[in-house]
Amino acid sequence: xxxxxxxxxxxxxxxxxxxxxxxxxxxxxxxxxxxxxxxxxxxxxxxxxxxxxxxxxxxxxxxxxxxxxxxxxxxxxxxxxxxxxxxxxxxxxxxxxxxxxxxxxxxxxxxxx
Amino acid sequence: xxxxxxxxxxxxxxxxxxxxxxxxxxxxxxxxxxxxxxxxxxxxxxxxxxxxxxxxxxxxxxxxxxxxxxxxxxxxxxxxxxxxxxxxxxxxxxxxxxxxxxxxxxxxxxxxx
DNA sequence: GTGATAAATTACCAGGTAGTCATATAGGAA
DNA sequence: TTCCTATATGACTACCTGGTAATTTATCAC
Numbered sequence: 001x002x003x004x005x006x007x008x009x010x011x012x013x014x015x016x017x018x019x020x021x022x023x024x025x026x027x028x029x030x031x032x033x034x035x036x037x038x039x040x041x042x043x044x045x046x047x048x049x050x051x052x053x054x055x056x057x058x059x060x061x062x063x064x065x066x067x068x069x070x071x072x073x074x075x076x077x078x079x080x081x082x083x084x085x086x087x088x089x090x091x092x093x094x095x096x097x098x099x100x101x102x103x104x105x106x107x108x109x110x111x112x113x
Numbered sequence: 114x115x116x117x118x119x120x121x122x123x124x125x126x127x128x129x130x131x132x133x134x135x136x137x138x139x140x141x142x143x144x145x146x147x148x149x150x151x152x153x154x155x156x157x158x159x160x161x162x163x164x165x166x167x168x169x170x171x172x173x174x175x176x177x178x179x180x181x182x183x184x185x186x187x188x189x190x191x192x193x194x195x196x197x198x199x200x201x202x203x204x205x206x207x208x209x210x211x212x213x214x215x216x217x218x219x220x221x222x223x224x225x226x
Numbered sequence: 227g228t229g230a231t232a233a234a235t236t237a238c239c240a241g242g243t244a245g246t247c248a249t250a251t252a253g254g255a256a
Numbered sequence: 257t258t259c260c261t262a263t264a265t266g267a268c269t270a271c272c273t274g275g276t277a278a279t280t281t282a283t284c285a286c
Binding site (some may be wrong): 041 | 262
């Protein structure tokens with residue numbers, strides 16, 4: 001039971017995992033998979049990404065364990081391996097809301113001056 | 114009360130925020146600030162980053178609302194604006210642990226074959 | 227005012243990576 | 257086998273960003 005699990009190499013690993021999520025295209029993919037597994041072609045339709053680009057993002061998401069793969073005939077279905085991603089996004093959205101609130105109140109103050 | 118707050122532009126904002134955390138140097142800075150405010154020179158000592166580099170990371174962290182600034186004479190003290198960062202890191206660490214566990218068990222299977 | 231120190235900023239370079247196009251691989255049907 | 261479709265991969269380019277050095281700004285002491 002480590003209380004402070006934040007050694008230098010662990011920080012690098014954590015940063016790597018954040019990096020995977022630091023891309024709108026990949027978040028779009030994960031979001032598209034929220035409601036269930038989809039094969040690549042369906043993901044192309046749903047995300048608007050082209051085949052090569054989408055495939056590369058999927059490889060990265062898979063390599064980092066964000067999605068799982070399963071073959072079904074010619075199609076390959078991808079699904080979320082872990083829905084903790086959305087816990088992360090929820091926290092981020094919460095931070096965003098607070099930040100936007102602060103900014104808008106600062107804007108009001110500036111207007112009033 | 115939006116149930117699905119994940120529009121395309123929101124995804125871009127969330128990705129931007131993840132990007133700020135997707136850097137070992139910045140995570141190191143945030144980690145160094147866990148126990149309280151520090152001025153830049155103290156942060157240099159604690160993190161090993163040089164002045165210019167550290168300053169750039171601090172500007173970014175501040176611009177995104179991760180840290181707050183306060184001047185005290187010649188020194189400028191930085192502190193965490195929000196400790197939800199560590200909630201994010203905890204989730205990441207949890208994912209990492211699960212992933213490492215899976216990998217090690219796969220390794221065992223490979224050895225056994 | 228000058229000098230000293232803290233922090234920010236600018237200009238630059240180097241490495242990484244998202245996007246795209248073309249090609250390769252793989253599975254199913256005929 | 258050959259053809260077709262689904263997905264992956266390689267090469268390439270363009271952009272972005274982290275690190276560094278030099279400079280600038282700001283505050284305090286004198």
